[in-house]
Amino acid sequence: MSPKERRGVMNALKLRRLRRILKKINARADEMSALTDAELSAKTAEFKERLQSGKTLDHILVEAFAAMREADKRILGLFPYDVQVLGGLALHFGYIIEMKTGEGKTLTATLPLYLNALEEKGAILVTTNDYLAKRDAMEMSPVFSFMDLKVGVGVYEEDEEVDAKRKREIYASDITYTTSTALGFDYLADNLAGDKKGKFLRPFHYVIVDEADAVLLDSAQTPLIISGVPRVQSNLYDVCNQFVLTLHEEEEYHFNREDKAVYLTVKGGHYAENYFNIPNLYDSSYFELNRHINLALRAHHLYKKDVDYVVVDNEVKLLDNRTGRILEGTRLQSGIHQAIETKEGVKKTKDSRSVASVTYQSLFNMFPKLSGMTGTGKIAEDELISTYRVSVIVIPTHKPVIRQDFPDQIYVTLPEKLAATLTYVKKLHAKGQPVLLISGTVDIAEIYSRMLLQEGIVHSVLTAKNVAKEALIIKEAGQKGTVTIATSLAGRGTDIKLGEGVAELGGLAVIGTERMPNSRIDWQLRGRAGRQGDPGLSQFFVSLEDELVQQYGGKRATCYFEENNHHQRSDYGQPLRQRRHQRILKQAQAKSEDRSVLARQSTIKFDESLRVQRQKIYALRDELIYDEKNLSQKVDHIVDEVISQYLASNSGLTERSLRRYILDNFSYQFQEASLPVSIDNQVAVKRYLKSLYYSEMSRKAERLQTEEKKSEFLRLSILHAIDACWLEQVDNLQQLKNFVSLRQAAQRSTMTEYYQESLRSYDRMCQAVKETVLRNVMLSTIESDGNTGYSIYFV
């Protein structure tokens, strides 16, 4: 049995189990429809009671689905089809469901959301953009309120100030519609809170991720980052920029375009040692220099002006290379932005460091129950299983898909492809068939737009600039005679209904102007036609000059292109018909997909130690925030440990060094003429240092007056210490990651090295936290405002 056949059998088996439950749900339909409105909505309270008395979700599953299905019919006028109930069941059981576009995923999700919200721990639906989150929440909330459940929306207007109290209300809702980005940033913000008042999230419970493959895989490369305090600006940018200008490719540095990797060769390493007059570039004392050389190399070779960024008004601004738009306010992290600024000779901005960051993998893996919906999940199942431990079920369509997917038309050059696409569009347009032309980038979309204008064909262009407006336009893309040009992101998640008489013309025609970096996106694009059993067609036009082929097509494709890239060919303008060209295309796409999988795996591996450390730190913070007992004892213990450690590691203690230690850690005003202990008597020194601590604590206790305030003071002292040291550590790990990737050149086992070093730095951080706690309690000042309030100033 081939892997594909095996998957088919597995899928059928999974569906069989769900179908048995579906049968039971169907059997309850009449009983539910006989209920009055009041009786139906009272079901919610009844289910909750049953859960409280020890029943599980699976006990009430059949009845709850049947009740919610009836509510959907009464309130929304939509009775979920059998396939939607199957989809809903799979979502409840923690699968990612593959449901074709237009099959009604929004309605499907109401069933498992309802069931899982009954446990009163919250159910979250995550979509890809604000517009969809708001739209789905608005459209579905009538049925949830009818069933006595509250709906919250986790996305806000751009200028809206949302405080923790309001967020707490939103996340306390039974069902929250939000986006992956909003949820990620909220998670980080919640864990930066200094007290209970600032916390707003409940522990994660159940989530459904819409467009699961896009969120869980494609976006998973870019972590969400909250940036903060600027790092001290380095002057190494300029010297390293000068240095890399003197290097020769393949001599002193190696550049792999496919892997997007650039690094010094062994010879380059020696050259750097000579250039900077240092003994060993890879020694840890030259960490910063090495890092800056790496940054400069990357700035020069991996980031292209006008492709990856533009320089406007003496500022480097990043471009979104999928849409070609400027990403306002977005900056590259960890010094690469500054390295590009140096390369372009513009003024360097401050290099801010990341205060907190999380990847989608870590975020969604925190949910005890994760499920998702997508039009194209099966292709990526292996990766979804290995990364998220969720498997995929393909849900059959309500009506058979009758869309025709034609084989690609492949041309040698871009102009041939453009001309052929235009001819095809004109042919379809002449008979009134609506056309949706989808391009990979804004540039190409604009070229097509100009060509259509020259032909006098009226059309709309959508480039994902204004999601809400574009949703309205794309809704109309199925009307007779309509031509719409869109980038692959524009208008997704919007249903395209066919206009009158369009079905007879063959339905909507989706035309792809290039193959996308992965076949899942191709299928999503095709899926915009032929929804719910509508007729439709899809056709891709491709050239050997396309980015995908150029980058991943290999030598044979490049040679063939170079030999045939001229007008004199007898078959100029004709599509290439040999099978080998289809094969080249397929292999190029497969290679591009493999690269992305590898890149994601590497991100996950790097993220692993950060994830483990972050969870420990966040748990520690929560313990401090919610559980304040025995803080005094805890701090006593920490102080004792720090002092012992200090004495143990300073056997040759002098009076001068002890004085310095006291000034740095115990009191700025320490002025006693002679120390009242013998420096050789460690026990006495320790006793003396502790006495300094105790007397300072009693001074502070007097100021703070109540036990409650004293406890608050200690809590803040620890929290500040953790936050300050953790901030360093996040930044450290980021730097370490860059540093270690650089060492890949030296063929060491980079991951092992990274894990070992990150563990060591974590231990160092824990020690630093304790030392900072001591300094915080000793050196902080408390100012009372004359009434009952006071402010604490930490060092």
Ligand SMILES: Nc1ncnc2c1ncn2[C@@H]1O[C@H](COP(=O)(O)OP(=O)(O)OP(=O)(O)O)[C@@H](O)[C@H]1O
């Ligand atoms: N059970 C149903 N009965 C009648 N109409 C339905 C039913 N379910 C969904 N629909 C309609 O089908 C259309 C498509 O729904 P929806 O946009 O949710 O599909 P989708 O699967 O989410 O699409 P996309 O993949 O674009 O997100 C909507 O107009 C919806 O009202």
